[in-house]
Amino acid sequence: MKKAFKIVFLSLVAVLFHSASFAQCAMCRASVENNVSNGDTSIGAGLNLGIMYLFTMPYIIAMVLGFFWYRNAKKRKAKISLP
Numbered sequence: 001m002k003k004a005f006k007i008v009f010l011s012l013v014a015v016l017f018h019s020a021s022f023a024q025c026a027m028c029r030a031s032v033e034n035n036v037s038n039g040d041t042s043i044g045a046g047l048n049l050g051i052m053y054l055f056t057m058p059y060i061i062a063m064v065l066g067f068f069w070y071r072n073a074k075k076r077k078a079k080i081s082l083p
Helices: 002-021 024-037 042-081
Strands: none
Touching: 024 042
16 A cells, blocks of 8 residues: 555656646747857757657666566576575
């Protein structure tokens, strides 16, 4: 029951913060367009790096969780098979 409550709570927090993050997209685009029109491309490069960071993090987290799940399942199977 405690685990289910934790999952529901974290899902609710994720949904609430997700809606607030949509407001930044228009502001970032306007900032980059303004800076590029003035000849400064460093902010656009930094924004692209940030997008790549946000793109790869879920995959890295999934791989780490999968690794720990696999290792734990392998240890559990070895413990059960021992006489």
